[in-house]
Amino acid sequence: MGKVSKSSDAKTHFHVRFWGVRGSIPSPGPQTKRYGGNTPCVEMQVGESLLIFDLGTGVRPLGDSLVAKGAPVNASIFLSHYHYDHLQGLPFFTPIFIPHNAFTFYGATRNGQSVKQILSGQMTQPYFPVTAEGVFRAKLSYHDIQAGETVMVGPAKVSTLELNHPGGNLGYRVECEGRSVVYATDIEHGGQDERFFEFARGADLLIYDSMYTEDEYCGRQGPPRTGWGHSTWQAAVRAANESQAKTLVLFHHDPTRDDAAMDRLVRTVQKHRPEAIGAREDMLLQF
Numbered sequence: 001m002g003k004v005s006k007s008s009d010a011k012t013h014f015h016v017r018f019w020g021v022r023g024s025i026p027s028p029g030p031q032t033k034r035y036g037g038n039t040p041c042v043e044m045q046v047g048e049s050l051l052i053f054d055l056g057t058g059v060r061p062l063g064d065s066l067v068a069k070g071a072p073v074n075a076s077i078f079l080s081h082y083h084y085d086h087l088q089g090l091p092f093f094t095p096i097f098i099p100h101n102a103f104t105f106y107g108a109t110r111n112g113q114s115v116k117q118i119l120s121g122q123m124t125q126p127y128f129p130v131t132a133e134g135v136f137r138a139k140l141s142y143h144d145i146q147a148g149e150t151v152m153v154g155p156a157k158v159s160t161l162e163l164n165h166p167g168g169n170l171g172y173r174v175e176c177e178g179r180s181v182v183y184a185t186d187i188e189h190g191g192q193d194e195r196f197f198e199f200a201r202g203a204d205l206l207i208y209d210s211m212y213t214e215d216e217y218c219g220r221q222g223p224p225r226t227g228w229g230h231s232t233w234q235a236a237v238r239a240a241n242e243s244q245a246k247t248l249v250l251f252h253h254d255p256t257r258d259d260a261a262m263d264r265l266v267r268t269v270q271k272h273r274p275e276a277i278g279a280r281e282d283m284l285l286q287f
């Protein structure tokens with residue numbers, strides 16, 4: 001558990017909890033148990049409003065924790081994009097099978113398909129045994145959003161930016177009473193960096209794709225990863241510096257990076273940004 005700043009009674013409650021921090025494919029096992037093997041899912045509680053970012057496999061334990069509380073669940077779910085690692089948890093999100101719960105999905109139209117079509121489309125034969133329409137019982141609504149749009153969810157203002165990633169991807173900035181969190185998973189540096197730095201300007205937390213090292217990215221170690229849609233820890237440091245973010249959170253960890261390698265990567269980044277944190281499952285950051 002970490003504390004970014006002292007919470008004040010006068011301010012609306014705002015916390016961020018990480019349920020899935022791994023990129024591309026789940027990577028469970030003894031070598032990854034400290035950072036975790038689930039794919040992206042981040043919870044933000046802002047006042048009474050629950051916001052969920054991405055539906056990677058981390059949304060399954062989040063769902064179980066919500067059901068365990070016993071109260072009706074009402075949440076706004078924001079999709080960055082629709083690669084498997086950001087969607088695969090949806091059919092295993094227990095609260096969506098319970099009638100008194102309600103969820104609103106936000107995501108961009110891609111390839112001419114709405115967010116509803118895309119989410120339903122992953123639950124069809126021969127990929128999946130049952131359909132969303134057939135089994136989900138919660139009240140569901142869907143909003144197609146475009147980069148540049150802003151959405152209010154209770155006291156939280158959510159703004160969006162198109163990120164550099166194959167097939168498109170939305171970055172999100174969540175603000176409440178002067179505090180702000182930027183969720184920028186699956187971004188490849190280069191091309192539109194200045195726009196991103198402006199978008200992330202002064203964020204209290206910058207959650208940033210830092211999947212690769214520069215050597216991996218350039219192909220000095222393994223195949224070149226240019227054009228794969230992901231960033232490096234060096235680019236993460238630069239993004240945090242240029243945007244003057246207060247705390248950098250390294251995110252979307254490479255599935256091959258075990259806990260010891262993650263510790264080394266975080267220590268290296270901390271030489272440049274001492275406050276930097278490697279995202280771990282169940283990590284809670286409270287404002």
Ligand SMILES: [Zn+2]
Nearest residue numbers: 023024085186
């Ligand atoms: Zn991803």
Ligand SMILES: [Zn+2]
Nearest residue numbers: 083165186229
């Ligand atoms: Zn992706």
